[in-house]
Amino acid sequence: MARSRTESKADRRDQIMAAALRLFSKQGYAATPVPLIAGELGVAVGGLYRYFPSKELLANAVYQRAMKLCSEFLLSEFRASSSIQERFHHLWQRMHKFAVEYSDEFVFLELHNHDTYLNKKSLSADAELTAVLDAYIKEGQKAGEIRKMEPALAISIVLHVYLAYFRSSTGGEIKNLHAGLAQAERAAWLAIST
Numbered sequence: 358m359a360r361s362r363t364e365s366k367a368d369r370r371d372q373i374m375a376a377a378l379r380l381f382s383k384q385g386y387a388a389t390p391v392p393l394i395a396g397e398l399g400v401a402v403g404g405l406y407r408y409f410p411s412k413e414l415l416a417n418a419v420y421q422r423a424m425k426l427c428s429e430f431l432l433s434e435f436r437a438s439s440s441i442q443e444r445f446h447h448l449w450q451r452m453h454k455f456a457v458e459y460s461d462e463f464v465f466l467e468l469h470n471h472d473t474y475l476n477k478k479s480l481s482a483d484a485e486l487t488a489v490l491d492a493y494i495k496e497g498q499k500a501g502e503i504r505k506m507e508p509a510l511a512i513s514i515v516l517h518v519y520l521a522y523f524r525s526s527t528g529g530e531i532k533n534l535h536a537g538l539a540q541a542e543r544a545a546w547l548a549i550s551t
């Protein structure tokens with residue numbers, strides 16, 4: 358009996374986090390009051406606070422889960438034996454696939470990456486991904502294939518090129534999505550490569 362109660366608690370936590378993710382990604386953290394999240398679930402605000410004592414703790418749990426999913430997704434099948442440009446292509450394609458398949462997580466991470474409510478655990482949630490990407494950039498620089506710059510800057514350039522593509526494609530500004538994605542990838546690669 359205790360086991361089903363534990364499973365039920367875990368399920369309810371997951372439901373709360375899923376509702377919060379949908380609302381945070383659609384409206385933003387600041388514009389999403391706790392009563393709205395509770396209302397989406399059909400529960401009282403007090404019931405929600407039993408699982409997450411504050412909106413900040415809920416947002417941090419959502420952030421950590423989304424970042425873990427993103428990191429695992431981007432790094433799956435990432436092969437150090439591939440060329441620098443092949444790995445760039447792999448990461449670009451995985452980032453795009455993540456944005457399409459997990460659009461709420463992608464939008465949430467993109468909108469909330471630097472907000473002041475994130476705690477230390479959330480701020481370090483991307484540590485593994487950052488370490489792999491930093492090492493990749495440094496390896497590319499050592500091989501003379503990636504321009505000399507701070508790895509964080511190179512990562513930021515690539516991410517911002519993708520975000521521009523993502524916003525333009527979801528906004529209907531890009532008519533040929535496949536060609537647009539390839540053109541954005543080429544622009545990002547040219548921006549950081551030698």
